[in-house]
Amino acid sequence: MMRRKGWEMEYRDVLKNKHRIVVKIGTSSLSYPNGRMNFQSIERLAYVLSAIRGNGTQVMLVTSGAIGVGAGRLGLTEKPRELDKKQALAAVGQAELMKIYQKFFEEYNQTVAQVLLTKDVVTIHSRNQNAKRTLIKLLDMNIIPIINENDTIATNEIEFGDNDTLSAIVATLVDADLLVILSDIDGLYSADPRTETSAEIIHSVLEITPELEQLATGAGSSFSTGGMVTKISAAKICLKDGIDCLITSGSDPAIIFDILQGKEVGTHFVAQNENLINHA
Amino acid sequence: MKKQTIIVRIEISTLISSEGKINRRKMDRLAMVLTNLHNSGKHVMVVSSGAIVLGTEKLKLQTMPDNQLEMQAAAAVGQAELIRWYQHSFDEYNQIIAQVLLTSDIMHYPQRVKNTRNTFNRLLDMSIIPIINENDSVSTADIEIDDNYPLALMVAEIAQADFIVIKMEMDNKYLIVLRGDRPALLVDGETELQEKLESFCQVMIPDDNMEMGQFPASIGEIIF
Numbered sequence: 008m009m010r011r012k013g014w015e016m017e018y019r020d021v022l023k024n025k026h027r028i029v030v031k032i033g034t035s036s037l038s039y040p041n042g043r044m045n046f047q048s049i050e051r052l053a054y055v056l057s058a059i060r061g062n063g064t065q066v067m068l069v070t071s072g073a074i075g076v077g078a079g080r081l082g083l084t085e086k087p088r089e090l091d092k093k094q095a096l097a098a099v100g101q102a103e104l105m106k107i108y109q110k111f112f113e114e115y116n117q118t119v120a121q122v123l124l125t126k127d128v129v130t131i132h133s134r135n136q137n138a139k140r141t142l143i144k145l146l147d148m149n150i151i152p153i154i155n156e157n158d159t160i161a162t163n164e165i166e167f168g169d170n171d172t173l174s175a176i177v178a179t180l181v182d183a184d185l186l187v188i189l190s191d192i193d194g195l196y197s198a199d200p201r202t203e204t205s206a207e208i209i210h211s212v213l214e215i216t217p218e219l220e221q222l223a224t225g226a227g228s229s230f231s232t233g234g235m236v237t238k239i240s241a242a243k244i245c246l247k248d249g250i251d252c253l254i255t256s257g258s259d260p261a262i263i264f265d266i267l268q269g270k271e272v273g274t275h276f277v278a279q280n281e282n283l284i285n286h287a
Numbered sequence: 288m289k290k291q292t293i294i295v296r297i298e299i300s301t302l303i304s305s306e307g308k309i310n311r312r313k314m315d316r317l318a319m320v321l322t323n324l325h326n327s328g329k330h331v332m333v334v335s336s337g338a339i340v341l342g343t344e345k346l347k348l349q350t351m352p353d354n355q356l357e358m359q360a361a362a363a364v365g366q367a368e369l370i371r372w373y374q375h376s377f378d379e380y381n382q383i384i385a386q387v388l389l390t391s392d393i394m395h396y397p398q399r400v401k402n403t404r405n406t407f408n409r410l411l412d413m414s415i416i417p418i419i420n421e422n423d424s425v426s427t428a429d430i431e432i433d434d435n436y437p438l439a440l441m442v443a444e445i446a447q448a449d450f451i452v453i454k455m456e457m458d459n460k461y462l463i464v465l466r467g468d469r470p471a472l473l474v475d476g477e478t479e480l481q482e483k484l485e486s487f488c489q490v491m492i493p494d495d496n497m498e499m500g501q502f503p504a505s506i507g508e509i510i511f
Contacts, residue, residue, distance in 0.1 A: 080383065081413065091405035095413060098385035098406065102370045102418075105386075109367055118345065120363035122424050123388050138425045141359040148346065148360060153367075157422060159387045159406050160399050 018211050018277045019269040022251065027146065028185040028267075030056065031069040031174035031241075035191035036257030038075055042084070050111050052260040056151055057115035059263065065146040067181065068119075069154045069174040070108070076100035097158035108153055118150045123157035124173065139180050146181070175241035179248045186245050187266060188238055189257025194274035195222065195235065212276045215243050242276040252276040292330040292411070292448040293484065295321060296439040299337030299369075301454050307344040309372050317454070318376035320477045321416060325382065327481060330411040333384075333418045334442055335373070336435040341365035362423035373418050383415045388422035391441060400445055407446045436506045443502055450484065451502055462509070463487070467500025470510045 032052060038044050052068075060066050074093055077100025078086060087093050105121050112119045122145075124138055145152045156173055171188060178186040198206040212219065223235035238254050245252040253266055255273025265272050302313050325331040339358050342365025343351055352358045370386045377384045387406070393399040410417050421438055439451050453462040455473070461480045463472045465487070474480045503509045 077385075091402075091409040094402070094406040095385065095409040095415065098387050098410060098417065099383060099415060102374060102384065102386040105367045106371050106374055109371060118364060119367065120342075120360070120424070121367040122363050123422060124425060134425060137359070140356055141363060141424045144356050144360040145363060150346075150360070150364060152363065157388060160389060160393055160403050 018275060019271055021277075022185065022253070022266055022275070023269045025064060025185045025251075025267060027065040027181065027183045028059075028187060029067045029069060029174055029178040029181070029183045030263065031170060031186065031188045032071065032257055032260075033170070033188075033190045034071045034075050036189050036260075037070070037072045038079075042075055042079055042086075044076065044079065044107065046107070046111075048257070048260065049107060050114075052257075053108065053111035053117070054115060055260045055263050057112060057117040059267065060117060060149065060151055061115075064267070067142065067146070067152050067154060067177060067183070068108075069170055069177055070104065071155070071170045073097040073100035073104055073155060073158065076103045076107075094159050094161070101155060101158070104155075105153065112151065118148075120145050120150050120152045122152045122154045124154060124177070125157045125161055126173075135180065142177070142181050171237040171241040172244070175244035175252070178245055178250050178252075183250055186241065186250060186252045187263060188241060188252065188254045189260065189262075190238070190254070191256065191258075192235070192254075193256040193272070194254055195219075195239075197222070209274050210271050212242070212274060215239060215246065215276070246276055246278055249278045251278045290328060290330050290411075291450070291484070292332065292446055293324065293450045293452055294439050294443050294446070294448045295324075295331060295333050295452045295454065296435060297333060297335040297337075297454050298435065298456075299335070299340045301456055302337070303340065307340055309341070311376075313458075314372060314376045315379065318373070318380055318382070320480070322377065322380040322382040323477070324481065324484075325414070325416060329484070330446075331416050332407065332411075332442060332446060332448070333373075333416060334435055334439040335369065335418055335420055337369045338362040338365035338420060338423055341368040341372075359424045359426075366420060366424070369420070370418060377416065383413075385410050385415050385417045387417045387419045389419060389438070389441070390422045390426050391437070394441060394444075404445050404447075434506065440502055440504070449499075450487070452480070452484075464502060464509055466502055468510065469500075471503075473511070 036048055056066050056068060074096045077096030080099050080103050087096060108119055122142060127134060142152055154177055174186055174188060194208045196206045196208055200206040220239055223239045242252040253273050253275050255262055262272055302310055304310055321331050339361045342361030345364050345368055346361060352361050373384055393403060407417060419442055443451055451464040453464060455462055459476045461474050463474060463483055472483060474483050
């Protein structure tokens with residue numbers, strides 16, 4: 008049997024050959040803690056995704072942040088609690104957010120499209136097919152679709168866990184081969200890294216066991232705004248469909264280059280693959 | 288007294304040149320008129336088409352897409368462009384806008400209708416003008432390129448609007464459509480539009496319990 012390290016590196020090799028990836032970026036990677044937009048980060052994201060697209064890999068971006076941007080636009084300092092107010096801010100912020108993405112992607116000559124989905128893409132078959140066909144058509148036209156939840160008409164989806172679940176649903180919908188979730192933590196740890204000095208990042212996960220889920224809900228549960236729980240459940244959705252999932256920090260989006268070069272960053276949820284299993 | 292709610296229906300053909308490019312002057316004018324209407328104390332909502340046309344232009348497609356899939360892709364690209372144009376234009380007048388994308392099937396779900404109505408009300412209370420379009424990129428219904436009147440009707444129903452104003456192709460001409468069997472009114476210029484809306488508001492009973500009738504179900508049914 009190979010050494011553990013060797014295994015992990017081998018799993019990383021599969022990431023070198025991805026053709027259709029979904030990148031999910033959380034609010035924490037798009038804005039500063041004071042709620043203001045981090046343009047440098049968004050600029051960098053546009054550069055990285057355009058470069059990857061230019062290299063022939065199909066890319067989709069699932070973005071959060073509409074409510075925060077809307078609050079900023081209206082000069083509100085506190086995030087609203089009422090659903091209708093959140094929805095109103097999302098309607099303002101989504102338009103603003105798209106404007107910013109368009110601006111930065113244009114710098115790299117990359118056309119983007121806006122696709123707003125509701126959770127019923129999962130349950131309503133016809134809508135499911137339509138969303139899928141539109142997304143794939145956009146990818147075939149060398150366009151990067153920028154996807155968010157259609158918060159305005161949603162009922163409670165707005166509490167949907169910072170779009171982690173949505174990103175996994177999108178990945179399965181378009182038969183992506185990799186989902187990258189960028190947030191404010193660099194991966195799943197064996198314990199809470201803020202309190203446990205022995206805490207180590209887990210680089211590869213082959214199976215989501217109850218113990219692993221316990222890690223996410225337990226000590227380290229407050230690592231991130233979206234929470235580790237929704238990220239693990241996104242990974243679960245991916246693994247079920249044979250899609251690799253990688254959770255890492257979005258502080259510098261160029262980390263996506265490292266991921267696609269098979270470097271050992273973040274936590275890799277390894278999709279079951281016949282060849283790989285037999286080989287191991 | 289309840290503020291009057293006015294749905295303004297815009298067809299992109301009234302705002303673009305023959306090459307499919309946005310006419311900035313017309314766009315600017317529209318933003319001014321609508322902001323002014325809003326400033327005069329009305330609730331203003333805009334129903335605007337144009338995503339597919341602008342997407343086609345952006346993607347440099349030679350002809351308008353003829354199949355649904357291409358239209359949906361063009362709509363996803365063009366909607367982002369469209370809303371950006373509205374933002375630019377309204378920014379000049381310091382007016383904040385919001386984007387709301389609807390699918391027609393929400394009418395079958397009372398909870399969604401209620402939610403959308405709440406969102407509209409909240410936006411209007413916050414002095415924001417919602418710019419509404421169909422969520423074409425995921426819609427399962429046939430895409431209607433030219434006629435967004437049905438969408439305007441749906442929005443009027445959700446928001447319980449008092450008037451639908453249609454921007455006409457001819458410069459500065461607007462058609463005011465009323466509920467019930469009352470004839471629509473073609474007005475020339477923004478001043479007249481404002482005056483007529485004011486006088487209609489006064490004729491109409493301010494209580495919302497009064498039976499006002501329905502809006503004409505299609506453009507063809509509008510009485511002049």
